[in-house]
Amino acid sequence: MLEAAHLTCQRGERTLFTGLSFTLSAGELLQVAGPNGSGKTSLLKLLCGLSPPLEGTVNWQNAPVRGEDFRRNLLYIGHQNAVKEDLSALENLRIATDFAGEPLSDAQALAALARMGLAGREHLPAKVLSQGQKRRVTLARLLVSRAPLWVLDEPLTALDVRAVELIQLRLAEHLARQGMVVLTTHQPLQVPGVTPRRIELS
Amino acid sequence: MTINIFKFSSPATFYPLAGKLIPWFYGLAAILTVIGLYISFFVAPTDATQGEVYRIIFIHVPAAWMSMFIYLLMAGWAGLGLILNTRLSSMMAHALAPTGAMFTFVALITGAFWGKPAWGTWWDWDARMTSELILLFLYIGYMSLTAAIDDVRRADKAGAILALVGAVNVPIIYFSVKWWNTLHQGASVSLTRAPSMAETMLLGMLIMALAAWMYAIAAALSRVRLIMLEREKSSAWVQALLEQKP
Amino acid sequence: MGKLIATVIRRDLLLAYRRRADVLTTLFFFVIVVSLFPLGVGPEMKTLRLIAPGVVWVAALLASMLSLQRLFAADYQDGTLEQMLLAPQPLAAIVLGKIVAHWMVSGLPLALMAPLLGLQFNLPPAALGVLFLALLLGTPVLSLIGAIGAALTLGLRGGGVLLSLLVLPLYIPALIFGAGAVEAYVVGVSPEGHLSLLGALLIFSGLAAPWVTALALRIAME
Numbered sequence: 001m002l003e004a005a006h007l008t009c010q011r012g013e014r015t016l017f018t019g020l021s022f023t024l025s026a027g028e029l030l031q032v033a034g035p036n037g038s039g040k041t042s043l044l045k046l047l048c049g050l051s052p053p054l055e056g057t058v059n060w061q062n063a064p065v066r067g068e069d070f071r072r073n074l075l076y077i078g079h080q081n082a083v084k085e086d087l088s089a090l091e092n093l094r095i096a097t098d099f100a101g102e103p104l105s106d107a108q109a110l111a112a113l114a115r116m117g118l119a120g121r122e123h124l125p126a127k128v129l130s131q132g133q134k135r136r137v138t139l140a141r142l143l144v145s146r147a148p149l150w151v152l153d154e155p156l157t158a159l160d161v162r163a164v165e166l167i168q169l170r171l172a173e174h175l176a177r178q179g180m181v182v183l184t185t186h187q188p189l190q191v192p193g194v195t196p197r198r199i200e201l202s
Numbered sequence: 203m204t205i206n207i208f209k210f211s212s213p214a215t216f217y218p219l220a221g222k223l224i225p226w227f228y229g230l231a232a233i234l235t236v237i238g239l240y241i242s243f244f245v246a247p248t249d250a251t252q253g254e255v256y257r258i259i260f261i262h263v264p265a266a267w268m269s270m271f272i273y274l275l276m277a278g279w280a281g282l283g284l285i286l287n288t289r290l291s292s293m294m295a296h297a298l299a300p301t302g303a304m305f306t307f308v309a310l311i312t313g314a315f316w317g318k319p320a321w322g323t324w325w326d327w328d329a330r331m332t333s334e335l336i337l338l339f340l341y342i343g344y345m346s347l348t349a350a351i352d353d354v355r356r357a358d359k360a361g362a363i364l365a366l367v368g369a370v371n372v373p374i375i376y377f378s379v380k381w382w383n384t385l386h387q388g389a390s391v392s393l394t395r396a397p398s399m400a401e402t403m404l405l406g407m408l409i410m411a412l413a414a415w416m417y418a419i420a421a422a423l424s425r426v427r428l429i430m431l432e433r434e435k436s437s438a439w440v441q442a443l444l445e446q447k448p
Numbered sequence: 449m450g451k452l453i454a455t456v457i458r459r460d461l462l463l464a465y466r467r468r469a470d471v472l473t474t475l476f477f478f479v480i481v482v483s484l485f486p487l488g489v490g491p492e493m494k495t496l497r498l499i500a501p502g503v504v505w506v507a508a509l510l511a512s513m514l515s516l517q518r519l520f521a522a523d524y525q526d527g528t529l530e531q532m533l534l535a536p537q538p539l540a541a542i543v544l545g546k547i548v549a550h551w552m553v554s555g556l557p558l559a560l561m562a563p564l565l566g567l568q569f570n571l572p573p574a575a576l577g578v579l580f581l582a583l584l585l586g587t588p589v590l591s592l593i594g595a596i597g598a599a600l601t602l603g604l605r606g607g608g609v610l611l612s613l614l615v616l617p618l619y620i621p622a623l624i625f626g627a628g629a630v631e632a633y634v635v636g637v638s639p640e641g642h643l644s645l646l647g648a649l650l651i652f653s654g655l656a657a658p659w660v661t662a663l664a665l666r667i668a669m670e
Contacts, residue, residue: 072536080527086466378621
């Protein structure tokens with residue numbers, strides 16, 4: 001269970017939001033909406049424990065979101081692709097999962113990349129892939145991650161219709177298995193069988 | 203500086219308190235300086251080997267002492283701010299840095315002015331002066347790093363780490379410079395800078411050191427007030443303050 | 449944890465290998481800087497022999513420092529550093545892996561190249577061995593201490609110059625013991641004292657620096 005209480009976030013001189021509170025339980029999806037610059041990404045970073053809030057707390061299972069034990073339960077995919085241009089899609093995926101403590105064999109990684117529509121391109125250096133393809137390399141982690149809490153910043157950007165469907169399906173699977181998702185997106189979200197909760201930042 | 207910390211750890215309450223204390227510290231500094239200089243120039247005896255020139259020691263040594271003491275204070279306040287996440291502690295560290303750098307600079311300049319007449323060179327790379335020079339670099343590093351970071355919280359925390367790393371390194375650097383110096387000088391010359399201490403000389407230096415300390419406190423408090431005003435300018439107490447002024 | 453460090457080292461070495469040109473520039477910089485000194489000071493053999501240890505060491509400091517930017521900057525820009533901070537692994541271990549890989553690519557080559565340069569400066573052959581050993585012990589120290597500076601200045605404008613300002617004073621003990629070891633040998637004194645002190649510096653920074661660097665990284669990424 002993820003619990004945010006009375007969060008206040010400031011960037012520079014501007015206070016982005018104050019007194020923000022919510023609780024997220026297993027099987028729930030939280031969509032964070034708001035115009036550009038309203039603090040969506042900053043909120044996600046607070047939830048991951050990357051930065052401390054000016055006021056308020058973020059707790060996971062009643063403990064602060066700090067330390068390896070919390071991070072083992074977290075999958076964060078940010079704005080940036082976190083893909084090394086000089087490494088291949090396969091190398092990138094395997095290193096990412098190694099760091100996450102969920103190592104994959106070559107076969108498993110290749111299968112995941114194939115499901116993401118990257119078959120035949122797994123061994124090319126990522127710099128020759130298109131933006132959408134690079135995004136799909138990162139999103140392949142969604143197919144293999146066992147972490148219960150997913151925090152995703154604009155996961156559907158730069159994806160084509162088929163890929164969007166695939167990700168939405170995967171989100172549904174994850175939620176059905178008692179996972180949790182917090183995400184931001186500019187696009188309409190249709191996760192089968194799930195009504196997202198919404199927070200609007202302004 | 204440790205009167206009931208928690209009550210005065212909020213900038214809003216510390217600001218007026220500091221304001222009241224500053225003139226007292228400047229006053230003390232002025233009085234002690236007069237006494238110290240009097241002792242330095244009129245009471246302390248003429249040195250057998252160096253004559254009158256040595257009297258610059260009464261500024262040089264206190265300045266050097268203060269430069270090191272303030273660095274430790276600065277690192278301490280910064281570290282406190284890092285661990286306890288208190289804004290005022292970090293502000294004190296920022297406030298102390300320029301004063302500490304100034305004393306370091308004064309120590310270096312007076313050291314050079316002492317060296318020239320006393321043994322013929324403006325600079326002779328001995329262990330203490332070289333370490334003092336490196337200390338100046340450490341101060342400049344702290345001030346540059348904190349100035350380069352726009353986000354105040356990151357600046358405070360990064361500065362704290364740098365100051366603490368510096369503090370840990372100062373003994374190591376001093377030891378290595380001393381080692382370097384003795385190796386290259388050989389056993390032939392051990393430059394004892396200070397003439398053998400007459401009691402009055404020591405007294406003079408101590409009083410000047412105390413004067414420097416009072417000055418440092420006053421300067422740091424003045425500076426921290428300015429820092430407070432700048433950082434908290436959107437808060438209620440600063441707005442009220444600015445409206446009060448005629 | 450050993451497996452994690454090995455993964456990180458392999459990753460960074462792979463990345464460095466794919467950008468080999470970058471790596472060689474550090475080495476060439478080292479060679480060029482060392483070669484400038486005779487041009488500035490004059491080719492008199494006795495002088496060169498005297499200044500050789502200091503010159504090689506200062507050049508190594510500068511080359512090492514220039515390469516420090518590469519330690520975290522690329523990972524910071526593409527988001528992989530953020531992922532490292534969120535990995536359920538000790539960040540200090542990841543940092544140690546990166547520092548080791550960085551040293552292997554930027555420090556070790558300097559140590560290997562130095563004896564050749566020492567020859568140009570008329571250092572006696574046995575002294576070249578001491579020079580190599582001193583740099584072998586000292587260049588990791590430079591990478592370790594430099595990592596702290598690189599983490600503190602992550603993403604800042606004027607990063608490179610600021611980094612030098614912060615890190616060069618902290619390099620001084622390594623410089624003194626490292627160059628001193630060679631100078632001692634040349635005058636016929638045992639370099640043992642210097643080398644042990646250098647070794648102590650290595651152990652101390654090896655234990656403390658990854659941990660401090662990890663802390664500095666978290667602060668820089670807040």
